[in-house]
Amino acid sequence: MPLLFLDRAFAVAARKSTHSCQDSAVVSRRTVLSAFVSAGLSAACRRAAPSADQPPPDIDPLAERYVRLALKLAQHQPSLIETYLGPAEWRPGPRVPVAGLLDEVVALDDALSRLAADGSSDMVRRDRVRYLAGQVRGLRTVARRLSGETMRFADEAHEAFGIEWPAQSSDAVRTARAELEARLQGKGPLAARYAAFRRRHALAGGDVLRVFRAAVDACRARTAAHLPLPEGDRLTVERLEGGGLEAQAVYDGAYHTHVTLSTAGPTDLARLVWLAAHEGCPGHHLQHVLADRDLVRAKGWNERRLLPAFGPHVLVAEGAAEAGTALLLDGDAFLEVCSSLAREARTPEAAVPDLVAVHRAVTALDESVALVAQAYLDGETGTEAATERLREEALVPEPAVLLAVIERQRTRVLAYPAGRRLIARHVLQGPAGDRWSRLAATATFMTAPAGTE
Numbered sequence: 441m442p443l444l445f446l447d448r449a450f451a452v453a454a455r456k457s458t459h460s461c462q463d464s465a466v467v468s469r470r471t472v473l474s475a476f477v478s479a480g481l482s483a484a485c486r487r488a489a490p491s492a493d494q495p496p497p498d499i500d501p502l503a504e505r506y507v508r509l510a511l512k513l514a515q516h517q518p519s520l521i522e523t524y525l526g527p528a529e530w531r532p533g534p535r536v537p538v539a540g541l542l543d544e545v546v547a548l549d550d551a552l553s554r555l556a557a558d559g560s561s562d563m564v565r566r567d568r569v570r571y572l573a574g575q576v577r578g579l580r581t582v583a584r585r586l587s588g589e590t591m592r593f594a595d596e597a598h599e600a601f602g603i604e605w606p607a608q609s610s611d612a613v614r615t616a617r618a619e620l621e622a623r624l625q626g627k628g629p630l631a632a633r634y635a636a637f638r639r640r641h642a643l644a645g646g647d648v649l650r651v652f653r654a655a656v657d658a659c660r661a662r663t664a665a666h667l668p669l670p671e672g673d674r675l676t677v678e679r680l681e682g683g684g685l686e687a688q689a690v691y692d693g694a695y696h697t698h699v700t701l702s703t704a705g706p707t708d709l710a711r712l713v714w715l716a717a718h719e720g721c722p723g724h725h726l727q728h729v730l731a732d733r734d735l736v737r738a739k740g741w742n743e744r745r746l747l748p749a750f751g752p753h754v755l756v757a758e759g760a761a762e763a764g765t766a767l768l769l770d771g772d773a774f775l776e777v778c779s780s781l782a783r784e785a786r787t788p789e790a791a792v793p794d795l796v797a798v799h800r801a802v803t804a805l806d807e808s809v810a811l812v813a814q815a816y817l818d819g820e821t822g823t824e825a826a827t828e829r830l831r832e833e834a835l836v837p838e839p840a841v842l843l844a845v846i847e848r849q850r851t852r853v854l855a856y857p858a859g860r861r862l863i864a865r866h867v868l869q870g871p872a873g874d875r876w877s878r879l880a881a882t883a884t885f886m887t888a889p890a891g892t893e
Contacts (some may be wrong), residue, residue: 452587452787457695460495461624461719461850463531467593468534476624477861492713492755495596498610499555499565499568499569499572500740500742501574502529502548502552503549503553503568503572503741504742504743505548505744506548506572506575506576506579506743507524507530507546507742507745507746508525508530508532509541509544509548509579509747509749510575510579510748510828511524511531511532511545511746512532512535512541513538513579513582513583513586514597515532515535515543516535516538516586517582517586519749519751519848520582521747521748521749522690522746522747522748522749522751523548523690523691523746523747524745524747525693525745525746525747526740526742526745527689527745527747529768530742535685538583538587539584539587541583542580542584542587545576545579545580545583546580548576549573549576549577549580551572552569552572552576555569556569556570556573563869564739566827567885567887568741571743571752571753571885571886571887572743574602574682574751574752574753574790574887574888575743575750575751575752575753575884576672576751577599577751578601578748578750578751578752578753579750579751580599581596581600581750582600582612583597584599585724589616590851592818593605593813593814593817593818593850593851594814596804596850596851597666597851597858599852600750600751600851601752601754601755601851601854601858602752602888603854603858603860605810605814605854607675610807612804612807613804613805613807613808614799615738615804616802616803616804616805617630617801617805618800619797619801620634620686620801620802620835623798623801624637624798630832630835631832631835633783634798634835635803635837637798638708638837639657639706640708641706641708641709641787641791642706642707642708643707643708643709643712643785643786643787644786645703647784647785648701648703648707649677649679649701650655650711650713650784651679651712651781651784651785652677652701652712652715652716654719654781654784655712655713655716655717655777655781656675656677656699656716656719656720656819657723658713658716658777658780658781659713659716659717659721659768659777660675660720660725660778662721662763662768662773663717663721663722663726663768664721664870666722666876667722667726667876667880669721669726669729669880670695670730670732670733672695673695673696673725674695674696674697675696675697675699675720675721675725676696676697676698676699677699677700677701678698678699678700679699679700679701679703680700680701680702680703681701685702686701686707686715686728687699687700687701687702687715687718688700688724689719689720689724689725689728691724691725691728691732691747693732694780695728695729695733697720697724697725697728697729698772698845699719699720699725701715705837708737708787708795708799709781709782709785709787709792709795710774710778710792710795710796710799711797711799712785713769713774713777713778713781714765714769714774714799715737717764717765717768717769718761718764718765721764721768722761722764722765722767722768722826722883723760723761723762723765723881724757724761724766726764726880726883727746727757727760727761727886729882730883730884731744731883731884731886732744734771734884735884735885742798744886746818750762750769750852751851751884752887752888753886754852754859755833755854755855755858755859755862755888756859756862756863756882756886756887756888757855757859757886758855758856758860759855759856759858759860759861759862759863759864760859760860760863760867760879760882760883760886762856762859762860762863763860763863763866763867763868763881764867764883766864766868767868767876767879768868770868772798774800774811775792775796776792778795778796779792780794780840790791802835805833805834805835806834806860807857808829808830808833808834809830809836809842809853809857810853810854810857810858811833811836812826812829812830813834813844813846813850813853815829816846817846817847817850823843826839826843827840827843830842830843862888863882863888865878866878866882866888880884
C-alpha cells in the first residue's frame, strides 16, 4: 500500500484489481503516539483464560474463519479488502446480516484469546496468533460500526488498532513549520508559498511516468543490496487513470506488484523518489513478496492471501513502508538518488536540497491531518473550519476532497502518522547493523514490535 492521496504524503489507500473486493483504503500522518501496545493488539480484547482441561484450538481453522468473516463483512463495506488471492471456495455466498457476523467475530475473538493463552514458546506461532487477534479485533470494530454503533475518534482508534491517540500537537510539527518558513521565504501565508513552490518545481507531465520508473528501479536496486528479493519478482509501472489517488500498488501474486501513478497535478522529483520507494522497494512490493515467499508458500498461511484495509495490518504496513523508505533514503542517500535522476527529470541539481528538505518537513505535518480529522469527526469542528485548518495547518492542496475522504475512512487516517512513528522507532532507533533485518521481519509478519511505546 500506501496509496498516497493526491499529491501529498497523507494517503488514501484505495486499491482496485480483478482480485480485489475493490474500493479505497487509507489516509495518513501524525507524529505523537503515546502508546502502541503491540502485544495489546491481542491483549486488549482478552477474555477469561481457558480452563486447564480445555485445549486451545488449532490455528489453521481459526485463520480460515478470519478470512471468511472478512470477506463476508466486505460484502457490506467493499473497501475492507484490497486484494484476495486465496481459495475461491472461501468466498461468501449471499450477503448475511451484520448482527450475525458480529456474533461470529466475537466468538472467533474468544477462540483466539484461548489460543494466545496457551503459553507457546514458538515465536513464529505467537506472531501468527498476535496478527490474527489484532485483525479480528479490527473486524469487530468494523462490525460494530456497520451495526450502527457510534464511537469517538480516540475510542475507535483504540478498538481498531490498539493505540492510544493523544489529541495534541507535538514538537515535530512546530519544527517542521519552522523549517518550511525558512525554506519557503516570501510574502503571504505559508500554504500559498508552498503551493507556489510545488508549481515551480513540478515535472513536465510527459516526464513524470518515465522518471518514476527510473526511481522505482533505483530504489529496488538499492534495497536488493540489503535484502535479497525472491527470484522472479517483478514490478510494473503504469499510468493511473481517474480517481483521486497519487499512486497505488496492487499485488497480483506470483511475486508481481502492479504500481500505478497519477500524472495529474504538480509533482516534484523528491516526491517521486519517495513514492517509488514507498510503493515499491523497500515498501509495499517488498512486503508482498516476503509474505508470499516466507508465509504463504513456505508455511501455508492462507490468511496472508488476503490483503486487508482494516485493523493493525494497515497501520503496520504503512508504517513499515515509511520506515523502510526512511531507512533506504537516510542521511545523504535521498540527495544522492534525487541528484542521480535530476538530469532525466530536467530538475536543476542545485534545487535538490530544497526539494528534499521541504518534502521531509511537509511529511511531518500529517499529524495535523489526524488532529483535524479527530476534531471534525467528534463534532468539535465544522466543515468550513476543518477545511481551512487542513489547508493552513497541514498544507493540504485539496482540503475539501480530503475531508470527504476523512468522513469515509475515519480513523484509518492514522495509518501514516501512527504507523510511521511506531515502526520507525523499532527499525531506525535500533542498532544500525540490525535495521534491515528488523524491517524485513516487520514487513513479513505485519505485527507491531513488542514493547513499542
